[in-house]
Amino acid sequence: MTIAPSSSPFAHGTSSVTKVMLRVIYALLPAIAACVWFFGWGVIVNILIAVTTALLCEALILKLRQRPIMPYLLDGSALLTAVLLAVALPPLSPWWLTVLGVGFAIIIAKHLYGGLGYNPFNPAMVGYVVLLISFPREMSSWLSPQILSDYSLNFAATITATLNGQLPNELQLDALTMATPLDTLKSQLRLDHSISETVSSHPIFGLLGGKGWEWINGALLLGGLWLIYKRVITWHIPAAVIGTVAAIAALFYLYDAETYASPLIHTFSGATIMGAFFIATDPVTASATLRGRLLYGAGIGLLTYIIRTWGGYPDGFAFAVLLMNMVAPTIDHYYQPRVFGHKRK
Amino acid sequence: MKRRRLWKFHGGVHLPQQKTISTTMPVHAAQLPKRLVLPLHQHIGASAKAVVEVGDNVLKGELIAHASGYVSAPIHAPSSGTVVAIADHPIPHPSGLHAPCIVIETDGEERWVEARPYDDYLHMDPSHLRNLVREAGIVGLGGAGFPSYIKLNPGADKVIDTLILNGAECEPFITCDDMLMREQPEQIVEGLHILQHALRAKRCIIALEDNKPEAYTALSAAVAKSERCNIIEIVQIPTIFPAGGEKQLIKVLTGKEVPHDGLPLHIGLVIQNVATCAAIHRAINLGQPLISRYVTITGGGVSQPRNLEVLIGTPIQELLEQCGALDIEPQRLIMGGPMMGIAVHTSSAPIIKTSNCVIAATDDDLPSPQPVMPCIRCGACADACPALLLPQQLYWYARAKNLERIQEINLFDCIECGCCSHVCPSHIPLVQYFRFAKTEIWSQEREKERADLARQRHDSRLERIEREKAERAARLQKKKQALKERSAGDSSKKAAIAAAVKRAQEKKARQQTKEPSANEEDSSQ
Ligand code: SF4
Ligand code: SF4
Numbered sequence: 011m012t013i014a015p016s017s018s019p020f021a022h023g024t025s026s027v028t029k030v031m032l033r034v035i036y037a038l039l040p041a042i043a044a045c046v047w048f049f050g051w052g053v054i055v056n057i058l059i060a061v062t063t064a065l066l067c068e069a070l071i072l073k074l075r076q077r078p079i080m081p082y083l084l085d086g087s088a089l090l091t092a093v094l095l096a097v098a099l100p101p102l103s104p105w106w107l108t109v110l111g112v113g114f115a116i117i118i119a120k121h122l123y124g125g126l127g128y129n130p131f132n133p134a135m136v137g138y139v140v141l142l143i144s145f146p147r148e149m150s151s152w153l154s155p156q157i158l159s160d161y162s163l164n165f166a167a168t169i170t171a172t173l174n175g176q177l178p179n180e181l182q183l184d185a186l187t188m189a190t191p192l193d194t195l196k197s198q199l200r201l202d203h204s205i206s207e208t209v210s211s212h213p214i215f216g217l218l219g220g221k222g223w224e225w226i227n228g229a230l231l232l233g234g235l236w237l238i239y240k241r242v243i244t245w246h247i248p249a250a251v252i253g254t255v256a257a258i259a260a261l262f263y264l265y266d267a268e269t270y271a272s273p274l275i276h277t278f279s280g281a282t283i284m285g286a287f288f289i290a291t292d293p294v295t296a297s298a299t300l301r302g303r304l305l306y307g308a309g310i311g312l313l314t315y316i317i318r319t320w321g322g323y324p325d326g327f328a329f330a331v332l333l334m335n336m337v338a339p340t341i342d343h344y345y346q347p348r349v350f351g352h353k354r355k
Numbered sequence: 356m357k358r359r360r361l362w363k364f365h366g367g368v369h370l371p372q373q374k375t376i377s378t379t380m381p382v383h384a385a386q387l388p389k390r391l392v393l394p395l396h397q398h399i400g401a402s403a404k405a406v407v408e409v410g411d412n413v414l415k416g417e418l419i420a421h422a423s424g425y426v427s428a429p430i431h432a433p434s435s436g437t438v439v440a441i442a443d444h445p446i447p448h449p450s451g452l453h454a455p456c457i458v459i460e461t462d463g464e465e466r467w468v469e470a471r472p473y474d475d476y477l478h479m480d481p482s483h484l485r486n487l488v489r490e491a492g493i494v495g496l497g498g499a500g501f502p503s504y505i506k507l508n509p510g511a512d513k514v515i516d517t518l519i520l521n522g523a524e525c526e527p528f529i530t531c532d533d534m535l536m537r538e539q540p541e542q543i544v545e546g547l548h549i550l551q552h553a554l555r556a557k558r559c560i561i562a563l564e565d566n567k568p569e570a571y572t573a574l575s576a577a578v579a580k581s582e583r584c585n586i587i588e589i590v591q592i593p594t595i596f597p598a599g600g601e602k603q604l605i606k607v608l609t610g611k612e613v614p615h616d617g618l619p620l621h622i623g624l625v626i627q628n629v630a631t632c633a634a635i636h637r638a639i640n641l642g643q644p645l646i647s648r649y650v651t652i653t654g655g656g657v658s659q660p661r662n663l664e665v666l667i668g669t670p671i672q673e674l675l676e677q678c679g680a681l682d683i684e685p686q687r688l689i690m691g692g693p694m695m696g697i698a699v700h701t702s703s704a705p706i707i708k709t710s711n712c713v714i715a716a717t718d719d720d721l722p723s724p725q726p727v728m729p730c731i732r733c734g735a736c737a738d739a740c741p742a743l744l745l746p747q748q749l750y751w752y753a754r755a756k757n758l759e760r761i762q763e764i765n766l767f768d769c770i771e772c773g774c775c776s777h778v779c780p781s782h783i784p785l786v787q788y789f790r791f792a793k794t795e796i797w798s799q800e801r802e803k804e805r806a807d808l809a810r811q812r813h814d815s816r817l818e819r820i821e822r823e824k825a826e827r828a829a830r831l832q833k834k835k836q837a838l839k840e841r842s843a844g845d846s847s848k849k850a851a852i853a854a855a856v857k858r859a860q861e862k863k864a865r866q867q868t869k870e871p872s873a874n875e876e877d878s879s880q
Contacts (some may be wrong), residue, residue, distance in 0.1 A: 016687060016698040017697070017698060017784075017786070017787055018691075018693070018696055018697065018698075018771070018773050018774050018786065019693060019694045019695070019697050019773030019777050019786065020687065020689055020693040020694075020698075020716065021370060021527065021693035021694055021777060022719055022721075022722070022724055022725070022776070022777055023368070023777045023778050023779075025735065025778060025779070025780040026725065026728075026780050026781075026782070027728050027731055027780045027781055028732070029780065030780050032732065036862075068784055080728060081728065082728075085728060087481045087731075125494070125729070126728065126729050126731065127728075127729030127731045127732065128729065128782075170707070195518060199472065225762065241735075241738075244734070244738070274773050285573075293731050293732045293733035293734060294731050294732050296732075296748055298732050298733075298734045298737065298748075299734075299737065299745060300734075300737075317446070320685075342748070344743075346745065346764060347737070347743050347745065348743060349615065349742060349743050349744055349765045349768050350364075350602065350612060350615070350741065350742045350743045350744075350768060351612045351613055351614050351615035351617075351742075351768065352614075352615050352765070353601065
């Protein structure tokens with residue numbers, strides 16, 4: 011098909027893929043800062059490793075696919091995938107974990123499906139799930155903010171720890187790590203400890219959810235709202251995800267507060283906020299119509315709750331996103347908006 | 356006066372206005388060009404037919420081409436002079452086509468044709484008014500170029516609730532309607548009276564975007580002076596592109612949506628552009644056909660961007676020179692606005708009835724588009740689409756050439772406003788794909804029609820052959836029948852002869868053997 015070189019519109023907006031992607035990264039900055047505050051430099055090291063890996067993989071594949079390298083490398087999409095995954099990984103993860111996850115995300119989940127705009131699954135989540143299934147132990151050893159405050163690790167020590175697993179002062183990594191709040195809840199429930207017991211007795215829980223986590227989530231919420239304000243995303247998906255998770259959690263919580271965690275814990279402890287604003291809104295893999303986005307978000311919320319509560323994993327967000335990615339094209343097919351001047355069907 | 360409730364339409368984009376650059380100077384008549392080039396096709400519908408020949412002398416306002424059909428418009432000589440050619444000439448058209456034009460060499464005398472005797476329109480029958488509008492060659496001056504008299508012909512059973520004058524002028528750069536409203540508000544209000552009378556409209560609204568306060572003041576003063584000011588309302592609407600689109604403006608003013616397969620008329624509305632309205636005033640009250648219009652000449656390519664009153668047929672080049680065309684080669688020459696205008700391939704192309712603006716655009720005005728990236732399905736296009744379409748899906752099917760599905764998701768409701776392309780972060784020329792798909796579908800339909808016609812012809816030919824064969828067979832059959840009958844007749848004669856012969860022989864035999872025969876009789880007993 012040949013397109014006439016110059017036909018209207020002649021005026022173009024200033025938006026670009028790079029700008030969109032960069033804005034999402036900016037919106038993550040407060041949360042990254044909070045992460046450093048509570049969990050140390052690990053997240054920064056993760057990001058450095060992830061970004062390097064992502065850009066190298068992207069360049070390599072573009073070269074193999076004989077695509078122009080620079081425009082795609084600068085579009086920011088690989089960068090964003092890397093940052094998202096790096097933030098989702100436990101700080102002090104061994105370097106190879108990050109490299110594997112990001113490599114898989116970029117090479118398999120993104121480029122094998124055709125690259126930018128064509129991947130049906132969210133690359134960062136594919137990378138995350140692959141790691142979660144293959145390396146469950148590494149993926150669940152989160153640092154504890156409490157313990158960490160006793161042994162503050164400086165940047166250099168963090169790098170050493172990431173690269174060869176060596177901690178200063180004969181420290182063992184195991185001594186620093188601890189399960190995530192949702193993880194803790196799950197295992198305590200198995201031990202027949204009620205929720206209120208766990209939450210009040212366990213040092214990991216704070217005001218709204220997990221200690222530290224609540225602040226990070228607050229920062230994520232801030233960034234997410236800024237994205238809506240900047241019209242990078244619309245409110246539909248975040249509202250539907252959080253609304254659904256909170257609503258279902260509230261129902262069960264009212265039914266039995268001792269076996270079902272409160273909506274606050276569900277919202278502020280796991281990946282709910284990060285996922286709702288930053289992962290589920292990934293345009294490429296989400297539903298594109300406004301009403302479709304509501305359904306899509308609600309689906310993610312529902313699946314997340316189900317997996318968290320009855321499934322084998324403490325947090326089901328990544329799985330929920332991938333499952334709904336599969337449904338998104340179908341939703342778009344059936345959820346056509348009413349066209350101007352047409353009657354609502 | 357109470358503030359009128361306004362509605363919103365979905366989507367749209369806020370654009371840098373770039374209008375003030377061309378509103379600093381008052382409007383003057385452009386210099387009379389040496390040559391006027393008048394395309395026979397300057398409107399929607401059938402081309403006009405030339406009624407002059409090369410060598411004819413024409414007077415200003417004289418009919419030089421008449422309308423050929425219901426949807427068509429006549430053309431008049433914009434100035435006196437001599438017809439020097441009726442031939443193909445570049446016209447402002449997206450394809451860069453050459454098309455038949457009447458070329459007049461002006462004599463500089465501006466001699467008018469004899470004016471039509473003046474008559475008060477209030478005593479005129481609406482049908483007579485319509486005819487005058489038609490004869491004046493008036494078409495929609497807002498850009499579409501639809502013959503205006505048709506909109507004045509709503510049919511006896513239709514009640515026109517509101518007549519809307521569109522002065523929104525929502526595209527950046529264009530200011531010709533703005534300047535007309537500022538400088539000639541009386542003409543517009545006069546025209547409005549005529550339209551209201553012809554349509555028997557209950558109410559009138561003049562709508563303009565709120566970025567034209569001067570025009571609003573001027574119009575308000577003019578309306579206040581008119582005797583029917585109680586039914587005329589001037590409404591300022593928020594500035595957002597494409598608020599001046601017919602359907603969008605109606606939505607903003609009334610909250611109603613024009614049905615996708617209908618006209619404003621079907622919901623009791625008629626909408627005309629303000630410049631068209633002023634032209635109608637000049638046609639009815641002054642007896643002048645449509646031979647000139649306000650045109651904005653703007654962009655970084657001219658040193659004095661401004662509005663001029665331009666004779667239809669004036670080559671663009673002359674206007675650029677009068678506005679101080681700069682030496683720098685403008686990157687593009689655009690007729691109309693930057694969102695929905697067309698690229699003009701040569702400055703020798705003329706101003707036509709629908710030309711509201713010429714932009715000599717430099718790279719600063721309208722930077723060339725950035726490289727196209729893949730669609731990231733961000734939905735920005737859908738958020739911006741005033742027709743509530745899903746441009747990204749349309750694009751998908753246009754690329755896949757799935758012409759069936761693309762019609763199912765309402766390609767033909769796309770008004771080609773360009774909002775989707777404008778906001779796309781991947782810089783995909785979406786509208787170009789939609790135009791391509793539309794053209795493709797039209798050509799397929801034509802192809803199909805042609806094929807159908809051919810098949811019909813083929814079928815009827817076969818049928819004819821069949822029929823002829825059948826007829827021939829029938830004739831043959833008849834002949835055979837006739838022959839048979841004749842031969843059947845022959846054989847009965849023969850039989851009769853044979854029978855007679857037989858009888859004779861028998862008689863003879865009986866006479867010879869009387870006894871035996873009697874014996875036979877006996878024996879038979
Ligand atoms: S705006 Fe462009 S990139 Fe975004 S969905 Fe529409 S076509 Fe795709
Ligand atoms: S050009 Fe068509 S699809 Fe694009 S925004 Fe305008 S009406 Fe919608």
